Amino acid sequence: MNTYLNKFNDSVKNTLFIKLPKNEQEFIKNKSLELKFSHQEIKQIIDIARDLSTWNEESIIKLFPDHNQKKVVFTRLRKAYEDIRNKPNSYENFELKNIPQEQKFTFKTEAKDGFGLGLCPVASEKTRCCNLLTLDAVESCGFDCSYCSIQSFYNQNTITFDSNFADKLKNLNLDKNKTYHIGTGQASDSLMWGNREGILDALFLFAKENPNVILEFKTKSDNIKYFLERDIPNNILCTWSLNTPTIIENEEHLAASLDKRLASARAVADKGVKVGFHFHPIVQYENYLSDYAKVYARLLKEFNPSEVALVSFGTLTFIKPVIKQLRDREFRSKITQMPLQDASGKSSYPDSIKVEMFKHAYESFTPWHKDVFFYLCMEEHEMWSKTFGYQYSTNNDFERAMLSSYSTKLDMEFLI
Known part of the structure; x- marks a missing residue:
């Protein structure tokens, strides 16, 4: 476990992991320890989580497949993410965040x-x-x-x-x-x-x-x-x-x-x-x-x-x-x-x-x-x-x- 934990900690370096909400950080960490995601898979999962937040879509926690096989989980997660990406966007319930209201230069x-x-x-x-x-x-x-x-x-x-x-x-x-x-x-x-x-x-x-x-x-x-x-x-x-x-x-x-x-x-x-x-x-x-x-x-x-x-x-x-x-x-x-x-x-x-x-x-x-x-x-x-x-x-x-x-x-x- 400690060996993989070190691998996980190395994988999240130079990523946006630290900018994810604490509950998402903990969730991704636990799922990675459980399913032994690879370095590249961890990086992609972090990017998916970050994109979903930026797009004002559901959290990765809700999107994450319930399965115990790594390959199945990652494949289904990517598909769910791509489905969201590929459908025409809707701004109907879109909420802006941290947008400046005036110019300060x-x-x-x-x-x-x-x-x-x-x-x-x-x-x-x-x-x-x-x-x-x-x-x-x-x-x-x-x-x-x-x-x-x-x-x-x-x-x-x-x-x-x-x-x-x-x-x-x-x-x-x-x-x-x-x-x-x-x-x-x-x-x-x-x-x-x-x-x-x-x-x-x-x-x-x-x-x-x-x-x-x-x-x-x-x-x-x-x-x-x-x-x-x-x-x-x-x-x-x-x-x-x-x-x-x-x-x-x-x-x-x-x-x-x-x-x-x-x-x-x-x-x-x-x-x-x-x-x-x-x-x-x-x-x-x-x-x-x-x-x-x-x-x-x-x-x-x-x-x-x-x-x-x-x-x-x-x-x-x-x-x-x-x-x-x-x-x-x-x-x-x-x-x-x-x-x-x-x-x-x-x-x-x-x-x-x-x-x-x-x-x-x-x-x-x-x-x-x-x-x-x-x-x-x-x-x-x-x-x-x-x-x-x-x-x-x-x-x-x-x-x-x-x-x-x-x-x-x-x-x-x-x-x-």
């Missing part, structure tokens, strides 16, 4: 090495990518979306500004005979900080001085005061990441409501700025298609396609560090309660679910197909033909089509 301004202009961090030849360039104007985001990968790269509570950002922008050497698409919403939200540390002043000046750059501000906020008070260069796009009220309320903590995001987009469009909308991630849950259909219908009703440059679709895609980070947090979320399959080295929904959600989304916007640029973000090449009915042969073809469409919409010259 430490702001830091420091000189940073390098500039932060580079390829989109998820760019890959394995997926069809638009070759977006990104500017890290700010590091870390003040929203607390439960699915966000930013939290695995930066300290969530420390917001860092580059003290040399404006000077670096002025000294950026770009080819004047080429059209660039640059986004500022990858390492943080583009608008939630407003003009703090002069970042919007610097970016607007950069856009004015580089008319061959399409500069995209991507946001989940309603902080558009700076845009409403100034003349805006015509090569600026302002885009909103949208979701259903169910997902916003339960998974996009501290972000603006759907109504506020759409009102902000409407106000910016009324100033003559071209806008866009990102549905990324589309999340499967009970009746999700009808909920998303209502949001799509609002866009068709509240915006003219001449005002809209783009609509994109994407879904949940995880790398292992992000899943580990989510398990480590003391909160509740149903985001990882989904059937996970390999997606070009990452984990995402099975193709059948993706086809359902993307095809439904694209067809919902049929009246806009000729006037607005639609695209899939971070999806394998074949997914385009399965959902859009066409696909691009290469990332460069995708990029050229996007830049040509945006340039036309913005009344810019398209420079290959």
Whole structure:
């Protein structure tokens, strides 16, 4: 017994065992001593217990099979767990836990090495990518979306500004005979900080001085005061990441409501700025298609396609560090309660679910197909033909089509 107890104690090291409720810790320990689970089985059981708690599902104690054979018990436990994972989520009785009610940050301004202009961090030849360039104007985001990968790269509570950002922008050497698409919403939200540390002043000046750059501000906020008070260069796009009220309320903590995001987009469009909308991630849950259909219908009703440059679709895609980070947090979320399959080295929904959600989304916007640029973000090449009915042969073809469409919409010259 002592030998196996030592083995058990070794197995729970570097796991989330200590974060489980005391009664679950004792239960798992006793069952492990009784059935002699292997090292890997113990680690998986701990992850199952942690996931069930995060998902606000029944405790592992209730789910645990009543049997005296280790193999039977573990097989049945895995099946019960996977059944819960694979069924469409329901937020009907979902209770949030430890979600911040207000934003509390430490702001830091420091000189940073390098500039932060580079390829989109998820760019890959394995997926069809638009070759977006990104500017890290700010590091870390003040929203607390439960699915966000930013939290695995930066300290969530420390917001860092580059003290040399404006000077670096002025000294950026770009080819004047080429059209660039640059986004500022990858390492943080583009608008939630407003003009703090002069970042919007610097970016607007950069856009004015580089008319061959399409500069995209991507946001989940309603902080558009700076845009409403100034003349805006015509090569600026302002885009909103949208979701259903169910997902916003339960998974996009501290972000603006759907109504506020759409009102902000409407106000910016009324100033003559071209806008866009990102549905990324589309999340499967009970009746999700009808909920998303209502949001799509609002866009068709509240915006003219001449005002809209783009609509994109994407879904949940995880790398292992992000899943580990989510398990480590003391909160509740149903985001990882989904059937996970390999997606070009990452984990995402099975193709059948993706086809359902993307095809439904694209067809919902049929009246806009000729006037607005639609695209899939971070999806394998074949997914385009399965959902859009066409696909691009290469990332460069995708990029050229996007830049040509945006340039036309913005009344810019398209420079290959």
